[in-house]
Amino acid sequence: MSEPKDPGKPDLSKAEPPSDVPEPVPAWKAIMQGLGPTGLALRIGSPLLALLISLVITMILLRATGADPFSSVQSMIDYGTTENSIVDIVNRATRYYLSAVAVAIGFRMALLNIGVDGQYRLAAFLAAALGGAITLPAPLGQLLVIAAAMVVGGVWAAIAGVLKVTRGVSEVLSTIMLNAIATGLIAYLLNDQRLAELRPGSNNVATPKIPEDGRVGSLNGFLSSIGIDLPGAVYGLLPLAIVVGIVFWVVINHTRFGFDLKVSGMSPSAAQASGVNARRMIVYTMVASGVVAGLIGMPELLGASHEYSLNFPAGLGFTGITVALLGRNHPAGIALAALLFAFLDQTSDVLQEVDVPKEIVGVMQGVVVLTVVIVYELVRRWEIRLQQRTVAAELATGHDLAREARGSTGSAS
Template sequence: MSKKVPAWQAVLRGLGPRGMALRIGAPVLALLISLGITMVLLRVTGADPVSSVQAMVDYGTTPNSVVDILNRATRYYLSAVAVAIGFRMALLNIGVDGQYRLAALLAAALAGALSLPAPFGQILTIVAAMVVGGLWAAIAGVLKVTRGVSEVLSTIMLNSIATGLIAYLLNPKRLAEMRPGSNNIATPQVPSSGRVGALNGALSAIGIDLPGRLYGLLPVAIVVGIVFWVVVNYTRFGFDLKVSGLAPGAAEASGVSAKKMIVVTMVTSGAIAGLIGMPELLGASYEYSLNFPAGLGFTGITVALLGRNHPLGIAFAAVLFAFLDQTSDVLQEVEVPKEIVGVMQGVVVLTVVIVYELVRRFEIRREQRAVAGELATGHDLARAGKGR
């Protein structure tokens, strides 16, 4: 046998140019196609596509925008990871939205009432948010395993219930207080000992100077991403999760308890959802008010889809969405309605989903051909094993 790695091995291991080309080529291709469609759309609305995109890029790369985009991306990222955990086992947690809002409200009320020395208040607040999010999601999980209620329906309904509950609790008679001089209602401010400082200081120490305030909890999103990746790929739990999603029958026969997995996955997803509001609460607003960012749970579904449930893919998707949202304002200056950004986001997601499916089918066909071909020409692990 020659020492050179045969081409078939390179292809199957994803080493060769073909494998790499597909892995990197598919998303690049999808983005190019959606950029093309976007250009056409801009043209149709009467704008000059090149200068519009140029304006978006120019505005999006100013230091102020970069900070805002990173802050937005942090929220999107946490939200998308919460959704992706469910997606991994074909569990659609539509309720991330309700889970994070309820968690943020209750955690804000707790943090506002606490006065603990530095790390403990923050940790307690974050843990409380994760517990609230997890418990709220657990309702849907328990309903599914005991009564067979579809998690899609129950989480949508739980979103409405969360909205009602928040409206009830965010009241001067209960958890909130009126802000003097405005119509806003908010929970008591988090004391300064319970806040998380901006990252700007740490970054300027290594030579990056940014204006504004970069969320101090941005690293939490990175840690969540890494933990997600490690759990999915390197742990038994991740394996069970993957098998349950791909082949529920095989999972059951292999000893995975479907009910346990559903509840555990929902709780985990809800706990991550609880984190979504934390960077804003502890790093910027210090209170839960009527102005607290809403709807992040739904953006998360789209971002998870765009990022293919992969921690790195979701990171790119979160930044892309944040960039589009951030730069939508500048479009008005070139006389393009800012709502076109929503269309662009839709185009990106659809293109990515379609391109990936086509590539996947192409790959399956190629693999089957490769297997048949290699066996016919004698590359066979069974025979090679005996020869040795």
């Protein structure tokens, strides 16, 4: 089309070999992999712009439901910044964060791990049963439970990976079905005849309580030592989520494995030609995603509930998909997205007080994700065109790394 051409350099060959006009990355792929603008200003500007747009849309929605948008938002903010809410928001965000990182690992190489939900529930359940059954001295019990959860999550995800590379089964289908199987398996095992026990005085069934020694205390002691006093208990495993985020970032950006992963996601054919074993990468990635998924339930299990019961938080795996999309697969972006989602979920109750149905929060979350995704994709496309023009323009004006280094301006032709 109107690809810029440069008359000064006869080396701009256009459409001569079969594929000289690169096919643009399809939007769905770019969105899934979190491709976005690369310039720093745009990376900060785009989400701000997107959030601003979604705020405006949300306000219009609130107005349409008959509420006063400003006072509704104001009451959400007021409620969301109370100390009690902050603790809940942070805890919620921790769960969302781990879930979103698990999803993002798959996204990075164009694998849709829909099965994070089943992986974390099965992992939390089996790890809870294990933790409740045995008593070990302080650090060992916790480590054993966490390790067991990681193994279960990894194995459950590996099934989908192996099916994909050996039988060509789409990971979307297999993980959705594995979710259903996990649900059935937990329902079967969460029974007082098997791995669980009835809670007296209620219809709840739960795994045996993890003994005192095997629990992780809250972070409040540490927080008050640095001058932050909060009423509720902040998950003691909050630092684990931070570590997972850092490890994720380091692996993706600074290791060979991460490079292979990124390349496989961006261009499977180029990755294969470069020597990446695509089949092995699929299995590894699914396992890594499942291992992180196994951690999702740990802060709650070891820090708050100490058992897996019918009341254990469910559906986090699906929230993780949206949070990963919103956070652009970037560890820091995911953290902000997780906090935003947790804030919206936490403050949904207060909307009822101003006569707005709390379900509108779900609409808000959808609006935010759609806006961010669309804005990013538009900005990304705009930036690519801009870069192509800049490169052509800089070359046209003789700003050229190769020639500058030689210190001559002689043309090659």
